[in-house]
Amino acid sequence: xKKKKPLRVPVTKGLKDIYAMDMHTAYQAACMGRFNVExxxxxxxxxxxxxxxxxxxQTRIEGAIETLDAAIETLLAVRHRGDTTKVWEIxxxxxxxxxxxxxxAEECIGTLDVALLAQTADMLLASIxxxxx
Numbered sequence: 408x409k410k411k412k413p414l415r416v417p418v419t420k421g422l423k424d425i426y427a428m429d430m431h432t433a434y435q436a437a438c439m440g441r442f443n444v445e446x447x448x449x450x451x452x453x454x455x456x457x458x459x460x461x462x463x464x465q466t467r468i469e470g471a472i473e474t475l476d477a478a479i480e481t482l483l484a485v486r487h488r489g490d491t492t493k494v495w496e497i498x499x500x501x502x503x504x505x506x507x508x509x510x511x512a513e514e515c516i517g518t519l520d521v522a523l524l525a526q527t528a529d530m531l532l533a534s535i536x537x538x539x540x
Contacts, residue, residue, distance in 0.1 A: 416521040423516055429453045430509045437497040437505075447495055450505075451482045452531070457512040460519050460527040471515050478508020 433450035436442045458475035466472065481497075481504045489495040497505055516524075 426453050442495040454508050456528045460523050474511040477504050
């Protein structure tokens with residue numbers, strides 16, 4: 408009997424829009440001085456989920472993981488400052504790296520499937536919960 412391939416449900420425009428809205432809305436809030444821990448969390452989560460899903464899929468998109476890693480590194484610095492000073496902001500010098508990460512995440516999300524994104528988000532959430540316990 409022939410083995411069936413698992414069903415692949417591609418990411419739809421609606422799901423792409425949700426991810427884009429989470430990233431761009433948070434980024435715009437940062438640029439307008441209205442950034443907070445919640446908008447930071449949405450931005451960081453969206454970029455991290457796409458990055459981890461691309462790694463699991465073993466993406467061949469040149470520079471994708473490196474670009475997303477640079478954005479995540481920058482967001483880690485933003486988080487550290489925010490946790491320390493209670494001032495949440497993305498500085499002028501950090502904005503190009505974060506924007507490059509947002510652009511790359513948007514470009515790559517269409518190569519992924521819905522199940523992989525959902526599983527990756529669940530995996531990352533579980534690892535965060537475990538580390539906080």
